[in-house]
Amino acid sequence: NAGVMQNPRHLVRRRGQEARLRCSPMKGHSHVYWYRQLPEEGLKFMVYLQKENIIDESGMPKERFSAEFPKEGPSILRIQQVVRGDSAAYFCASSPPGGAGEFFGPGTRLTVL
Amino acid sequence: DAKTTQPNSMESNEEEPVHLPCNHSTISGTDYIHWYRQLPSQGPEYVIHGLTSNVNNRMASLAIAEDRKSSTLILHRATLRDAAVYYCILGIAYSGAGSYQLTFGKGTKLSVIP
Numbered sequence: 037n038a039g040v041m042q043n044p045r046h047l048v049r050r051r052g053q054e055a056r057l058r059c060s061p062m063k064g065h066s067h068v069y070w071y072r073q074l075p076e077e078g079l080k081f082m083v084y085l086q087k088e089n090i091i092d093e094s095g096m097p098k099e100r101f102s103a104e105f106p107k108e109g110p111s112i113l114r115i116q117q118v119v120r121g122d123s124a125a126y127f128c129a130s131s132p133p134g135g136a137g138e139f140f141g142p143g144t145r146l147t148v149l
Numbered sequence: 150d151a152k153t154t155q156p157n158s159m160e161s162n163e164e165e166p167v168h169l170p171c172n173h174s175t176i177s178g179t180d181y182i183h184w185y186r187q188l189p190s191q192g193p194e195y196v197i198h199g200l201t202s203n204v205n206n207r208m209a210s211l212a213i214a215e216d217r218k219s220s221t222l223i224l225h226r227a228t229l230r231d232a233a234v235y236y237c238i239l240g241i242a243y244s245g246a247g248s249y250q251l252t253f254g255k256g257t258k259l260s261v262i263p
Binding site: 040067069071077078079080081084091092094127129131137138139140141142143 | 183191192193194195198236243248249250251252253254255256
């Protein structure tokens, strides 16, 4: 079984551009979570989605950030008009219905110049 | 918010058992105790989780105090590959979904000495 896949692994954007981060959950997993990790810090929860639904977005910044998990295809975390403070590692995790732990992807490292 | 307290760092000799402590004195009755670990430049890896009873799996054991205000992750024989940051997390369960909101702290950085 393939694990959680994220792409790209590294993304460089200039201030003001858009960043799109993709996450393909493990086969059979219908729950997706996004986290952000700033350098030398722990992961911060951003959003929890199930297919076509946002369940909990309490960790999402109010502006410029959005997430979706469509019926078909990967989950997308979108950051509009990126700023230097958005530079971080963004991790996606998935879990099956009924729980049993979250399985994390390798992360996307976003660098904003 | 329920929070956990862990030592910043610990050392262990290779092939010896490791006991990683975690205090969570404000835990509520429905909070599950989760442990994850993160190797450098990688995503976190699930280790184990439990509610009240001690738990064992192929990676580790989780010993939960009777009052649930503390727990200990036990690695039975540390290897060099176990060197990582270990996070003790109180997962807030989403009703009916079997999933949890996890809040990661700074964790314990475990070094394994050959």
